[in-house]
Amino acid sequence: MALTDDVWVVLKCIDPDESNPNEVDDEVQISTADVYSWNFSLILQHRILKVKAHRNRLIENSSYFHGLLGGNFRDPDVEVLIQWNRSTFLSLLASLFGSPLDVTSQNFLSIFEGALYFGMEMILSQCKMWLAKALSMIGVPSVQLNDLVSIWEFGSELLDYLRELCTSYLARNFVWALSCPSFGDVPYDLLLSTIKHPHLTVDSEKQLCDHLLVWIDANKECCTEDLCITLLKQIRISLLPLWFTAGKNTYQSLSMCSNGSSCGALTLLKQPLTCLRGDGDLLNLKIRLTEFTQRVDLAGCPQITPVVLLLSMLPSSFSLEPLTRNKIVQLLINHESLRGNSCEPWPKLTFEAVHEIDISNCPMLHLEDAVECFSKSFPSLRKLKAANCLRFRTRKLLQLLVDRCPLLCDINLTVDVSPVIITQMSVTESSFGSISSPLPVLWSRPLPSNITKLTLEGLIDVTDYDLQRISDICVSLTYISLKGCILVSDAGISSLICSCLKLNSIVACDTCFGQQSILALCSLEACYDHVAAKHSKPNILQGSNLQMLHIGGCKGISMMSLSKLMSQAYMLKNLCLRDTEVVDDCLFNLGGSSLEVLDVSNTKVSAAAMAHLIGLNPGLKCLKARGCKNLLHQGSKTENKNLYVELGKLCKLDEISVGWGFSFLSLEDLKPAVSFLKAIEVGLGGLLGHDGLKRLPLTCPLLESIVLYFQVISDDLIVNMLESLRHLKSLALCHCLGETSSLSFKVSMPNLRKLRLERVAPWMRNADLISLSQNCANLIELSLLGCRLLDSGLQPSSPSFIYLHRSRQCLGDCICLLRSL
Numbered sequence: 065m066a067l068t069d070d071v072w073v074v075l076k077c078i079d080p081d082e083s084n085p086n087e088v089d090d091e092v093q094i095s096t097a098d099v100y101s102w103n104f105s106l107i108l109q110h111r112i113l114k115v116k117a118h119r120n121r122l123i124e125n126s127s128y129f130h131g132l133l134g135g136n137f138r139d140p141d142v143e144v145l146i147q148w149n150r151s152t153f154l155s156l157l158a159s160l161f162g163s164p165l166d167v168t169s170q171n172f173l174s175i176f177e178g179a180l181y182f183g184m185e186m187i188l189s190q191c192k193m194w195l196a197k198a199l200s201m202i203g204v205p206s207v208q209l210n211d212l213v214s215i216w217e218f219g220s221e222l223l224d225y226l227r228e229l230c231t232s233y234l235a236r237n238f239v240w241a242l243s244c245p246s247f248g249d250v251p252y253d254l255l256l257s258t259i260k261h262p263h264l265t266v267d268s269e270k271q272l273c274d275h276l277l278v279w280i281d282a283n284k285e286c287c288t289e290d291l292c293i294t295l296l297k298q299i300r301i302s303l304l305p306l307w308f309t310a311g312k313n314t315y316q317s318l319s320m321c322s323n324g325s326s327c328g329a330l331t332l333l334k335q336p337l338t339c340l341r342g343d344g345d346l347l348n349l350k351i352r353l354t355e356f357t358q359r360v361d362l363a364g365c366p367q368i369t370p371v372v373l374l375l376s377m378l379p380s381s382f383s384l385e386p387l388t389r390n391k392i393v394q395l396l397i398n399h400e401s402l403r404g405n406s407c408e409p410w411p412k413l414t415f416e417a418v419h420e421i422d423i424s425n426c427p428m429l430h431l432e433d434a435v436e437c438f439s440k441s442f443p444s445l446r447k448l449k450a451a452n453c454l455r456f457r458t459r460k461l462l463q464l465l466v467d468r469c470p471l472l473c474d475i476n477l478t479v480d481v482s483p484v485i486i487t488q489m490s491v492t493e494s495s496f497g498s499i500s501s502p503l504p505v506l507w508s509r510p511l512p513s514n515i516t517k518l519t520l521e522g523l524i525d526v527t528d529y530d531l532q533r534i535s536d537i538c539v540s541l542t543y544i545s546l547k548g549c550i551l552v553s554d555a556g557i558s559s560l561i562c563s564c565l566k567l568n569s570i571v572a573c574d575t576c577f578g579q580q581s582i583l584a585l586c587s588l589e590a591c592y593d594h595v596a597a598k599h600s601k602p603n604i605l606q607g608s609n610l611q612m613l614h615i616g617g618c619k620g621i622s623m624m625s626l627s628k629l630m631s632q633a634y635m636l637k638n639l640c641l642r643d644t645e646v647v648d649d650c651l652f653n654l655g656g657s658s659l660e661v662l663d664v665s666n667t668k669v670s671a672a673a674m675a676h677l678i679g680l681n682p683g684l685k686c687l688k689a690r691g692c693k694n695l696l697h698q699g700s701k702t703e704n705k706n707l708y709v710e711l712g713k714l715c716k717l718d719e720i721s722v723g724w725g726f727s728f729l730s731l732e733d734l735k736p737a738v739s740f741l742k743a744i745e746v747g748l749g750g751l752l753g754h755d756g757l758k759r760l761p762l763t764c765p766l767l768e769s770i771v772l773y774f775q776v777i778s779d780d781l782i783v784n785m786l787e788s789l790r791h792l793k794s795l796a797l798c799h800c801l802g803e804t805s806s807l808s809f810k811v812s813m814p815n816l817r818k819l820r821l822e823r824v825a826p827w828m829r830n831a832d833l834i835s836l837s838q839n840c841a842n843l844i845e846l847s848l849l850g851c852r853l854l855d856s857g858l859q860p861s862s863p864s865f866i867y868l869h870r871s872r873q874c875l876g877d878c879i880c881l882l883r884s885l
Contacts, residue, residue, distance in 0.1 A: 071120065073133060077113040077146040077153050096121075096161040104154065113150055114143075115157060125160050127183025152178045159187055167194040169207045173214050195226075199233040202356070207233065209244040216254050230254070235261035236356045242275045248282030252291060255279065259298045265354050268361035269303040272352075277315055292317040300348045303372075305364035311842050351376035358417050363424040363449075370433040377412045377441045418442040424451035424478075431456040432464060439468035446514075447474040454479065458523050459530055466513045466537055473514045473540075479522030481548045517543040521571070524549065528556030535563035545571035547614070554578035554620070561585055569612035573640065578620040585610065586629050611635050616642035616663065623647050630654045642666055642688065648673035657681055665721065666691035671707040678707070682714040688721040690747040695725040708733040718742050721771075724749030728756035735763055743769035743794075750775075757781045761788035769794040776801045777824070782808040786816075796820035806832045809839060816840045822849035829853045 091112035094102065107113065122129035132144065146153060152174045159165040165187065167175060172195060179187040195215075198206045207215075212230055219226025234241055234250075235258045241247055258264065259272070266272045276299070280292050296318050301309070312318050349372060351360065362368050421438065423429055431453055438445055448465070458477065465472055515538045520526050526549045534541070541564045546552055557572060558580040572581070610633050615621070627649045630636075634656040641650070642665040651664075651673040659681035664674070665688050674695070678684060689695060695707065708730040711717070715737045722730075726746060731738075738744075741764040746752060752760070752775060761767070767789050777800045786792065786809075793815055805827055819840065821828075828851040837843065848854070 071118070072116055073119050073122070074143045075113075075115045075117055075146050075157070076143050077115065077148060077150055078111070079150045080147045081149070082111060096157065099158050099161045099163050102154070102158060102163070104151070107154065108151055113154065115154075117157065117161070121160060125184055125186055127185075128181070130183070148178060148181075149174060156182065156184060156187060159190075160184065165190055167191060169198070169211045172207075172211070173218055177218065195229060199229050205233075205237050205240050209241055210246045210249070213246075213250060213254065217251065220253075227257075231257045231261055232263055234258045235263040236265055236354075238265055239267060239271070239359075242271065247275065248279055250279070252283070252287065252295075256295060256298075259295070263354050263356060264352065265356045265358075266352060267359045268363075269300050269352065270305055270308050270364075271361070273299045273304060273308070273312070273318070277312065277318065280315075280317070289317055293320060300350075300352065302348055302367065303351065303362075303365065306366065307364065307844055311844065346375055347380070349375055350380075353377075353413070353415050353418075355415065356417055357415055358419055360418060360421040362426055363422045363451075364426075366425070366427055368423070368426045369428045370430055370437070373429070373434060373437045377437055379413055412440050414441055414443060416444055419444050420447040420449075421445065422449040423453065424449055426450075426453060427455070429453065429455075431461055435461070435464050435468055442469075444471060445469050446471055448472060449476040451476060451478040452480055453477070458520065458525050459533075462530070462534070466515075471514055474517040475515060476517075476519040477521075477523060478519050478545075479524075479548075481522040481524075512539045513537050514540060516540050516566075519543075519545040519571075520549055521545045521547040522549075524551060527551045528553055528559075531556045531560045535560045538564065540566055542566050543569040543571075543612070546575050546577075547571050547573045549575055552576065554580045557581045558584035562587075566609075568609045568635075569638075570610075571612070571614040572618065573614050573616040573642075575618060576620075577615050577618040579622055579625060582621055582625045582629055585613075586625065586632065609635065612638040614638070614640035614663075615644065616640045616665075618644060621645070623650060626650050627653045634658075637661065639663070651677045654680070657683075659684055661686040663688040664692060665689060668692070668694050670694045671696075671725065675707045675710045678710045678714060684711075684715045685717060686719040687711070687715075687717065688719075688745075690721045690723040690745060691749075693724045693749065695723075696749075706733065712737045716740060719744075721745035721747070722750050723747035723773075726750035726752075728753050728759075731756050731760070731763060738764050740766055742766060743771075745769075745771040745773075746775060747771075747773040754778075754781065758784060761785055765789070766791055768792060771796040771798070771820075772800055773798045774800065777804060778802050779804055779807045783811055786811040786813055790815065792816060794818040796822075797824045798822040800824045806835065809836050811839060813840045814842060816843055818845040819843060820847040821851070822847065825851055827853070830855065 090110050091114055092107055092110040093114045093116070094107060095116040096118060097116075119129075119133050123134050124130075133142075152171070155165065155171070155175060156178050165175070167190065172191060175187065176191045176195075178184075179191060212234060216227055216230040219230065231254065234254065238258065241250070255276075259276075264272075273296070276295055280287055280295070299318075351362070351372070353360070353376060418441075421442065423431075423434060431450055434450075438448070448469070456477075461477070462475075465475060518534065518538060518541060526546070528551075531552055534544075544560070544564075544567065546557065552575055554576045557575065557577050561567060561570070561581060561584040570577075610629075613633070613636065621644065623645060626646065630650050631653040632655060635658060636654070636656050637658050638661040639654075639659060640661075640663040642663045644667060646664065646667045646669060648670050651669055654677060657680050659677070660683055662677070662681075662684060663686075669689075669692055671694070674689065708726075712734045713736065716739075717734075717737050718740065719742060720734075720738070721744075723746065727750070731752065744760075744764065744767060752772075754776065757772075757775065757777065758781060760770075761784065765788075768791050770785065770789075770792065771794075775797075777797060782797075782804065786795075792813070794817060796819075798820060799822060804824060809832075819836075825832075825848070828848070833848075833854065
């Protein structure tokens with residue numbers, strides 16, 4: 065007998081998790097004929113749903129109802145009891161009768177499970193299509209981690225293809241998953257299959273190892289040592305930073321994996337041929353790269369060489385061939401450059417998604433070789449950071465980057481020269497007219513580049529000639545850092561300013577930046593004002609494009625010219641005038657109200673000028689005023705305002721550095737402004753006293769960095785800070801007074817990364833330092849000054865840090881200066 069839609073059935077839906085036999089029935093009756101007008105929120109307020117539905121549509125689209133209502137069943141008054149989640153069942157029925165199905169990360173599993181139970185193939189197909197699309201999207205993940213885990217667990221019981229989809233998705237988006245609070249809840253089997261997946265995408269091997277250890281700590285009760293070792297064996301030990309491996313030696317499972325590895329990081333650094341000549345494959349020497357990799361972080365890995373880079377760019381099948389291995393060994397033996405013809409015929413993989421790479425503190429890596437690799441394998445590279453890499457000539461490297469990496473827009477070639485007192489070095493002011501004279505290495509004909517941000521901090525071979533070529537090529541430049549570039553002149557900098565019209569951020573501390581550069585900025589601001597006045601509407605603020613200006617340590621600047629520039633700097637957000645001759649007028653004349661960072665350390669500005677400036681800039685986040693003796697006095701140009709009261713009323717600070725005039729009472733005035741403070745420095749002339757230091761953790765509970773000079777301290781105060789401030793990462797006690805002992809550092813400090821003890825621990829012996837290293841398991845920087853009782857027999861049992869005597873760059877981020885004076 066043919067079925068018609070004239071036969072109706074009533075579906076009575078009760079949620080089994082909410083049913084209560086003692087409760088008075090609360091029901092609502094609806095019909096699928098009105099499906100487009102269903103108000104879900106109102107309907108679901110009732111405990112019992114009675115839905116009048118066409119039998120024909122039910123049995124055609126559901127195997128469950130086909131078996132229940134099919135055949136010659138003709139009872140028009142039948143009522144079918146459905147015990148299921150009401151919201152889910154209502155969504156399923158609405159979809160069956162023509163309403164669009166809205167699948168999300170939160171409801172996918174309930175809808176999929178319901179469709180599977182009721183045999184609704186059409187809805188199952190829609191769910192599968194939605195999941196396949198959601199799990200294949202690139203960018204912001206559309207399925208949350210806890211939902212993904214639930215889907216994976218459901219697939220583990222019934223459907224293997226769901227498990228594979230979830231594993232692949234988690235592997236591709238692993239960096240995102242690491243940042244999720246629920247990462248520790250990921251099941252072991254899912255985590256293991258993910259890190260074994262060929263699409264596993266991480267920024268670095270360190271990032272993978274760090275978070276696996278976090279996961280192990282969160283699951284130590286259910287994760288046996290064998291399971292931990294199986295998990296950690298997936299890490300490519302040879303690519304971990306040396307300091308990181310040393311700092312994690314308290315993890316027995318990781319130590320066992322390191323000891324069992326045929327080629328660890330230290331072996332790769334000292335005996336690379338041992339790793340390359342082994343019988344196994346070279347997988348553990350290859351940087352983890354996939355088609356989804358966006359960022360590559362190799363910072364702090366001295367074992368990374370051009371050969372390791374080359375090996376990572378080769379297809380796995382090619383790198384396994386004995387002939388290829390022999391050629392790579394010969395490259396290493398002969399110290400051949402990768403720019404030679406010997407590597408050209410080799411097939412190299414291309415990773416289109418990579419847009420950022422960090423090779424800072426990789427001393428064995430020749431930058432020119434690295435750029436050759438990047439140009440072929442990372443065609444979309446936009447950001448390169450290569451701090452403290454010394455094996456290059458700036459001029460030649462910049463030319464190579466412009467030629468080989470056309471999309472590059474952010475270059476950072478910083479060299480740390482902080483131990484050198486730049487201002488005491490002799491700098492000859494060159495004539496800008498002479499820069500066109502022949503030079504050993506010439507730039508080719510300039511072509512416009514995409515470079516918008518260029519950091520050349522500490523590069524002492526940069527000259528005016530280079531600045532001229534930069535201004536020719538970098539027509540879109542908005543940010544430049546020349547800090548510590550002692551060979552560039554005021555004329556050279558001013559010419560760059562006049563040429564790069566989009567330049568809005570200048571960092572020129574400890575250079576010859578002077579009067580000509582100030583006048584160049586002033587003339588540009590006048591030009592901006594003229595253009596703005598010509599094209600903008602009335603009553604709209606005119607003014608400067610300058611957003612950042614750092615000229616700390618620069619001499620020869622007219623304060624009148626600087627005051628004029630300040631009056632035009634309406635958009636200024638970040639200003640550093642430390643160690644200059646700046647006077648109050650410059651601060652009084654600052655025309656904008658957008659200032660977020662201000663550094664006037666070691667200047668003659670007064671409290672009155674500072675209070676005036678703060679009153680106009682309530683968005684200030686960082687204030688550095690250490691060494692300002694005039695903060696003890698009020699000026700005469702404004703009302704008698706208290707600097708710290710103004711700060712407390714108007715600002716929310718992240719960082720503050722103070723000295724003269726700062727006291728416990730000042731800290732009380734600052735209370736409203738420092739509840740979220742991350743860093744504090746108190747220098748000479750400031751006195752927090754016992755009460756101030758005792759209350760510091762209560763007033764600023766989120767502190768991550770503390771630097772104290774010439775303060776009165778004691779064991780109790782230090783222990784109180786270390787126990788109370790659980791976010792503390794950096795502590796410096798310099799030239800402080802008071803009685804201290806080894807009891808100060810008996811506290812466990814797992815988060816502490818940097819520690820400076822200068823003239824405060826004369827009692828420290830070898831045993832005390834060993835105890836300190838055990839309590840600071842993750843310490844990577846240690847500076848000791850005046851510890852006369854330390855001797856050369858020092859053998860710390862927990863080498864969380866590496867001891868250096870002279871060079872810091874050669875071992876990257878891991879710095880420990882032992883100075884027994």
